[in-house]
Amino acid sequence: MRLILNVIWLVLAGFWMAVGYAVAGLICCILIITIPWGIASFRIANYALWPFGREVVDKPGAGTGSLLGNVIWIIVAGIWLAIGHIVTGIALCITVIGIPLGVANFKLVKVSLVPLGKEIVEVP
Template identity: 40%
Template sequence: MRLLLNLLWIVFGGFIIALEYLLGGLLLCLTVIGIPFGVQCFKLAGLGLMPFGKDIVDAPGSSSIGCILNVFWLLVAGIWIFLSHIGLALGLAVTIIGIPFAIQHVKLALLALAPFGKIVRPS
């Protein structure tokens, strides 16, 4: 079932979401300061490509630097990414078929708020 849902996700927008995060990550990695943020974009791209069957958990031993980077991420990009995923989730939740996809957008939205100190792992 996860495979079918992931394939439907990829066909109906997941591939574009992953490409956007990959492009953002590549652009951020062009500068030394942007590398940590680019790595987080790659994390979001992986989850954005195939979100079904994956969970987000807190990383053990998260540092205070990660907290500071999360605040900076939230102010610069996190809020806008969060709002776009919530808007897509609300649009998908209108139909019964769209509810599983809406749940995945909420998962992506929560990760987009504070990606530092989080790990994406198989469920």
């Protein structure tokens, strides 16, 4: 079932959201000081391509640096990516088949706003 949901996700929403994260990552990697945000953006792009069967959990040991980095991220790119997830989620929820995909989009809003201090793990 995860495979079917991931393939449908990739076609309807995942590819475009991953492109958005990749663009944000490239922009962040242009300057040396913003490379941690770029790496986080690429990590989330990978997750946005194939989200079913994986989940985002808090990274142990993430502290004040992650908090400050997330505040900067929200201002620079996070809000725009979150809006993309919300708009895509609403569009997917219009159809009955798209409801699980829309719910997955809404779950990605949190990680799009605060990516630092998180890690993506496989669900058994």
